[in-house]
Amino acid sequence: MAKIVCVLYDDPVSGYPSKYARDDLPQLDGYPDGQSLPTPKAIDFQPGTLLGSVSGELGLRKYLEAQGHQLVVTSSKDGAGSVLERELHDAEIIISQPFWPAYMTAERIAKAPRLKMIVTAGIGSDHTDLQAAMERGVTVAEVTYCNSNSVAEHVVMMTLSLVRNYIESYNWVIKGGWNIADCVARSYDLEGMNVGTVAAGRIGLRVLRLLKPFGVKLHYMDRHRLPESVEKELNVTHHGSLESLTKVCDVVTLNCPLHPETENMINARTLAGFKRGAYLINTARGKLCDRDAIAAALESGQLAGYAGDVWFPQPAPADHPWRKMPHHGMTPHISGTSLSAQARYAAGTREILECYFEGRPIRNEYLIVQDGKLAGVGAHSYSAGNATKGSEEAARFKQ
CATH class of the missing domain: 3.40.50.720 (NAD(P)-binding Rossmann-like Domain)
Structure with a gap:
């Protein structure tokens, strides 16, 4: 037994x-x-x-x-x-x-x-x-x-929610208001924007396919390059580094696994290389991002918005700064x-x-x-090591 x-x-x-x-x-x-x-x-x-x-x-x-x-x-x-x-x-x-x-x-x-x-x-x-x-x-x-397609749909939903300022507009309705100027002062069209995915595996590639009909310019960074036929089909530009991708993209979505090589890849230094007012979507893993650097970038305006459903640790303690930072669209981990x-x-x-x-x-x-x-997909997507350090903070969720 x-x-x-x-x-x-x-x-x-x-x-x-x-x-x-x-x-x-x-x-x-x-x-x-x-x-x-x-x-x-x-x-x-x-x-x-x-x-x-x-x-x-x-x-x-x-x-x-x-x-x-x-x-x-x-x-x-x-x-x-x-x-x-x-x-x-x-x-x-x-x-x-x-x-x-x-x-x-x-x-x-x-x-x-x-x-x-x-x-x-x-x-x-x-x-x-x-x-x-x-x-x-x-x-x-x-x-x-x-649940790869489930997550990709969530990425598209959050991208549109941030760019069109949906969440804050919805909140005006809940509060009984009709404040159109407040709603649209941070609202833009997605059409024509440069959108890039960090990793173009099952989720990242699905995101590219779902966003193509919106008339955006597509970009991706991945250590495994897409077939030439797929690049031509999507008219997508490959980038060899994170810096190359983020300096041209209005929207960046993270779709890579967490392992020691990707932990905190989005930090104060790399965020400084983003276009001012870019949007960042993270439905991959919270620990891909430096927690405090994300909050600071939203406060300063370097990021216009951050959305996702992944936190570190999970569940996130009640005092996690992402709960109260401005212009965010965070949810519990629900996309998948x-x-x-x-x-x-x-x-x-x-x-x-x-x-x-x-x-x-x-x-x-x-x-x-x-x-x-x-082994298997692990040998393709992960590196050896440990990314669990700090997970003991999850015990603070119910305290």
Whole structure:
């Protein structure tokens, strides 16, 4: 029997839903690059329901208990007295989501002598100390592509919200006002602007495709250059450095993974190279940006706006400066956990578990670490090392 500890976010404050706004989800045939959708042997949930919160359990309980395994589901993940800490001693598998990450530091991995696998129900495994996982021989896997399009749609929404000054205009309505001049004094057209993505992988490339019809000039920076045919199709300009990209772009969107090479890549020095009044969208990872430098750039006007849904740590403490800085469009980490995305990452998690327990290979595109080294998509996207330092601050969220 294996113990699986699954860390999920809390149920809605109004209680787990008894009904939903829509009755079903559109059926997808596959992902744009030809990768197949998750292929578990079965699922024990209704697509379109809330699976990522504690009561949803990722739809895993029936399957795991039928196999004789123990499933512990909790939202208590931070601090020495958390349920996660108490259950580490004999846990074989840890599952969590990027939106409510179980920070698997080297210290926690050391407290889990039976640990064999860490699974991200979603995309992004930076909340695990990958170096420690490699040294301990722990497999790290994630459900690649499951919510890439979900995040890309969120990027487009936030781009338009900032450029058109939607959030502040909406707030005038809530306050009972009709202050048109106040609304439009910071409102522009996106058309004709230069828009650049840092990284043009699954999410970044989707962002470029979604924004092309707006009549913008597209740019990207990536260590893996897009095929020439794609560059011509999108009429997109490649940049070899962050500085080259940011000095010409009116909107910059971050779509790269977090690892030691990208940590704090947006800082006071690099922000000074942005066009004055540029907009920055970050739905990748909060730690890509220096927290205080972002707030200072909004205060000074070097940035006209900052939006995103990723923070560090997560959940963000109540005194996190991004909560109160001017001209921001921050939300909790929600871009990749729409009900549509949840159906895919819950199914993908089930697929990974089926492979593990049946001794079958896990898909190469789901692997981050295996056999003591970066593997699969991890070898393509990550570098060895640790990006979890400072995650203990998440314990301050409820204090």
